Structure formats: structure tokens, C-alpha cells
Amino acid sequence: MxxxxxxxxxxxxxxxxxxxxxxxxxxxxxxxxxxxxxxxxxxxxxxxxxxxxxxxxxxxxxxxxxxxxxxxxxxxxxxxxxxxxxxxxxxxxxxxxxxxxxxxxxxxxxxxxxxxxxxxxxxxxxxxxxxxxxxxxxxxxxxxxxxxxxxxxxxxxxxxxxxxxxxxxxxxxxxxxxxxxxxxxxxxxxxxxxxxxxxxxxxxxxANVDTVEVVVKGVGGHGSMPHLSKDPIVLAAQIVLALQTIVSREVKPGDPAVVTVGSIHGGTKSNIISDEVRLQLTLRSYKTETRQHLIDSIKRIVKAQAESANMPADKMPEVIVSDDQVAALYxxxxxxxxxxxxxxxxxxxxxxxxxxxxxxxxxxxxxxxxxxxxxxxxxxxxxxxxxxxxxxxxxxxxxxxxxxxxxxxxxxxxxxxxxxxxxxxxxxxxxx
Incomplete structure (x- = not known):
């Protein structure tokens, strides 16, 4: 031996x-x-x-x-x-x-x-x-x-x-x-x-990676007359903040997850209320169920924020989840x-x-x-x-x-x- x-x-x-x-x-x-x-x-x-x-x-x-x-x-x-x-x-x-x-x-x-x-x-x-x-x-x-x-x-x-x-x-x-x-x-x-x-x-x-685009719609108008408009920039800001609660309050502690808004575009001039804002998000996770929870929560929060802003039914935001997601490396x-x-x-x-x-x-x-x-x-x-x-x-x-x-x-x-x-x-x- x-x-x-x-x-x-x-x-x-x-x-x-x-x-x-x-x-x-x-x-x-x-x-x-x-x-x-x-x-x-x-x-x-x-x-x-x-x-x-x-x-x-x-x-x-x-x-x-x-x-x-x-x-x-x-x-x-x-x-x-x-x-x-x-x-x-x-x-x-x-x-x-x-x-x-x-x-x-x-x-x-x-x-x-x-x-x-x-x-x-x-x-x-x-x-x-x-x-x-x-x-x-x-x-x-x-x-x-x-x-x-x-x-x-x-x-x-x-x-x-x-x-x-x-x-x-x-x-x-x-x-x-x-x-x-x-x-x-x-x-x-x-x-x-x-x-x-x-x-x-x-x-x-x-990690799993998902790319999500949120199209926040509104009713444009003059910056001096917000009461005659539906401001998508304000709504977009509320959505960005609300999304931060998904990881901090909905995902089990110790279960890795990230929701990042990496891009926000809307408006053309200081005195114009625009009619659209686009947010681009990256989502990161390991577990399949966590990945799905992130997507479902984004859809729920975006809709709820729009409803709280009294957006008309034809102006509800769109949540577009890209098909080109990446699976977690195990x-x-x-x-x-x-x-x-x-x-x-x-x-x-x-x-x-x-x-x-x-x-x-x-x-x-x-x-x-x-x-x-x-x-x-x-x-x-x-x-x-x-x-x-x-x-x-x-x-x-x-x-x-x-x-x-x-x-x-x-x-x-x-x-x-x-x-x-x-x-x-x-x-x-x-x-x-």
C-alpha cells in the first residue's frame, strides 16, 4: 500500500x-x-x-x-x-x-x-x-x-x-x-x-438575468397646467421607488435578487409634460421561482401605481419582458x-x-x-x-x-x- x-x-x-x-x-x-x-x-x-x-x-x-x-x-x-x-x-x-x-x-x-x-x-x-x-x-x-x-x-x-x-x-x-x-x-x-x-x-x-422595459404612458400638456395632464414622469418616479420594495420586503432574506432601473427616458423640454416615459430594468436571481416572483411583482406594482394616479384604462403602462433571458450558471x-x-x-x-x-x-x-x-x-x-x-x-x-x-x-x-x-x-x- x-x-x-x-x-x-x-x-x-x-x-x-x-x-x-x-x-x-x-x-x-x-x-x-x-x-x-x-x-x-x-x-x-x-x-x-x-x-x-x-x-x-x-x-x-x-x-x-x-x-x-x-x-x-x-x-x-x-x-x-x-x-x-x-x-x-x-x-x-x-x-x-x-x-x-x-x-x-x-x-x-x-x-x-x-x-x-x-x-x-x-x-x-x-x-x-x-x-x-x-x-x-x-x-x-x-x-x-x-x-x-x-x-x-x-x-x-x-x-x-x-x-x-x-x-x-x-x-x-x-x-x-x-x-x-x-x-x-x-x-x-x-x-x-x-x-x-x-x-x-x-x-x-x-445569476438568472431578465431584461424588462416599462412603458409609462400619460397625457401630455403644458408644464404650467399639470391639472389638465396626466404626468408620466411623476408616475415613473413613483414606480422606480416602489420597485425597490420587492427585494427588501418580498424576497426571502438570504435569497439573492436584484432589481435595477438602469435607464429612464422621458420628456423633451422643461415646460412640457410628456406623454411617455420608458424605464429599462435588469433583474438578477438564482432560483426559478424567485425570477418569476420579480417579474410578477413588477407587473403588479406598475399597474397599482398607475391606478393610484387615476390613469385612464387606455393609458395603463406596458411591462415588456424580453425573451432573451439568461439562465443562472450552476x-x-x-x-x-x-x-x-x-x-x-x-x-x-x-x-x-x-x-x-x-x-x-x-x-x-x-x-x-x-x-x-x-x-x-x-x-x-x-x-x-x-x-x-x-x-x-x-x-x-x-x-x-x-x-x-x-x-x-x-x-x-x-x-x-x-x-x-x-x-x-x-x-x-x-x-x-
Missing amino acids: KSLFLSLLVSSSLFAADVASVAKQELPSLVALYQELHANPELSMHEVETAARIAKELREAGLEVSEKVGGHGIVGVLKNGDGPVILVRTDLDALPVKEQTGAPYASTKVAKDDLGREVNVMHACGHDIHMASFVGTARALVKLRDQWKGTVVMIGQPAEERVLGARLMLRAGLFSKFPKPDKAIALHCSSDMAHGKVGIVEGFAL NQPALCAEVRQHIGKTIGEDNVLTREPVMGAEDFAEYGLTKEKVPLCMFWLGTQPPEVVAEAKAKGTTLPSLHSPYFKPVPEPSIETGVKAMTSAVIGLMKQ
Whole structure:
């Protein structure tokens, strides 16, 4: 028994050394790839050159690649005998943000969005780090194929920022035209965690997201004669305040939920009472029943406020719930425990942290919601200098967040850790 334990320990140490060695060898070219991607970002649904670049990298690594799967999605398949099928995902798209990091490879790109407006474009969510780590993982899996058996399906997903890409790839036959995964894993940059570290959340990790528009109607008129009008701005203000009671007074304490009015537009001039105000809301939750409660309560409150303002029946507000809702990401605890163990062997157990769930959104959740119910695990990847993280914590300040024009990962250690973590997770799951 003792000799078996020692044998396994030596084997584990050699495996970790092999993964680390490959990651180190590939790092210079991966950093160059990252800088190229960072300087040339593309908006959601427009990832033409980005998809082509990642497809080229996967082919050169030795994978069988299919392109234009669900728009600009790409699928790379690496078969290596009988064994599990593991899906690894990266996202491809960038955001309409004007970069202000001052990096020598900073984006200066300007593109037209879907409405024809010229916007600045930036990888402000770290998808370029994701892609570089993804390519590095593909190369490592090929070089270390003597250490695992099975099939890896590596997908480059478009339109994550618009939470459309996963759905589009699934509709295009991701699980029918390609090997069906037994498990799926992904990583995502963290803006407040030190590089060299990985964070894992078991259970709900990211939230349900619903977008709601409330059209508040009124009867317009002269600002000096409010008694002859029905003021939708006053009604809208009352609705905004009343909505805040949903989370504070209707949702069970400890059950996470958010109702945010992010946009309000109405009126054209100070002395004109308008006839319409539009509110745009984002709703966040984890549980399905909580999600529905938020929507039902908004409809009830909006109607009641309008009735209290004595709005005519033909002027009652409209509540429009978008069909493009995003499901909460549930990290399967058993899979997360396996991933934690495998990553810990390569980067050190002390560097694998337990993180709190957040109310952001990720359409990676979609891959676990099909009839196959594929177990998912998305882990966080640290990107910031440890001393900067420590200083911010000591002072109680915050670092530039994801989607900030100032978000600036440190490429070398972030990508190296990303490759080591993802490669060790995939191979570890294959060995089982």
C-alpha cells in the first residue's frame, strides 16, 4: 500500500511538472497572440477575424476544426482513443468600450455596431486572456496526449456579451454534429484576484438575468397646467421607488435578487409634460421561482401605481419582458471538487480559492440546460499583481472591474496559470 501511494505521488508530481513545462514553453507565443487579439477586438456577432485566427491556431495544434457553427462559432475536436468527452469553451467577442489602460498594445479599434453607430471596441472582459489560455491548452493536450484517453471538444463561442452565442451553437447542432460532452469546463478572468490563483464557486455561481422595459404612458400638456395632464414622469418616479420594495420586503432574506432601473427616458423640454416615459430594468436571481416572483411583482406594482394616479384604462403602462433571458450558471459541486483537486496538483492547493457567487451573467450555463444535462464548472482566473490586490484590500478600495476601460490583466502569469489550470483539469477528468 505504501509503495502504491508513493508511486501515485511521484506520478502526480511528474504530471504537474510536464504541464508546467509545456505552459512555460508556449508562453512567449501565447502572449504575442494575446496582444494581437487585444489590439484587434471585434464586437459580438462580428467576430470574423478573431474566429479565423483561433481556428488557424487549433488546426496548427493538430485538431480537426469546423467553422461557422452558429454564426462565427468554431469547434475543434481532438480524439485520443476511448474515454470521456470533455468540452472546453472560450468566448471570442469584445465590448463597445474605449480603452484607457495605456498598454502599448491597447485597442484603438473603432467599428460599427448593429445600429450602424461608430463605437470604440475593447476586450474589457478578458476574452483575449481566455483565448490565449484556450490555445495554450490545445497545444498542451496534443503534446501530452500520452497521459490521457478520450475526446476533447474545444469551442470558440461568439456573442457571449450578448448572451446569444451558446444558444446559437447549440441550435446549429453542437451536441448532435460533434461528440456529445460528458462534462464541460471553462475559465473566466477575475478583476480582483491575484494572478497565479484560481477561484471556484460550487453551486450557483452566476445569476438568472431578465431584461424588462416599462412603458409609462400619460397625457401630455403644458408644464404650467399639470391639472389638465396626466404626468408620466411623476408616475415613473413613483414606480422606480416602489420597485425597490420587492427585494427588501418580498424576497426571502438570504435569497439573492436584484432589481435595477438602469435607464429612464422621458420628456423633451422643461415646460412640457410628456406623454411617455420608458424605464429599462435588469433583474438578477438564482432560483426559478424567485425570477418569476420579480417579474410578477413588477407587473403588479406598475399597474397599482398607475391606478393610484387615476390613469385612464387606455393609458395603463406596458411591462415588456424580453425573451432573451439568461439562465443562472450552476457549477455542479461534484465536478467542481474534481476540478479543484486536479488544478491544485499543478498550481498548488493553496492557490485554488473558494469564491462567492456573483450576480453577473454567463451563457456558458446554456450548455448544461439541454436534455443531456451536461455537468458544468466555470472557474475564475486571477489576473492582477498580488501586491496591488493586497493594497486594495488593506485600503478598502476597489480595482477596475470587468467591462471597465481601465481593466488591465497582467498577461504572462495570467495566461501561464490559465494553461496550467485548464490542461490539468482536462487531463485529470480524462484519467478518471
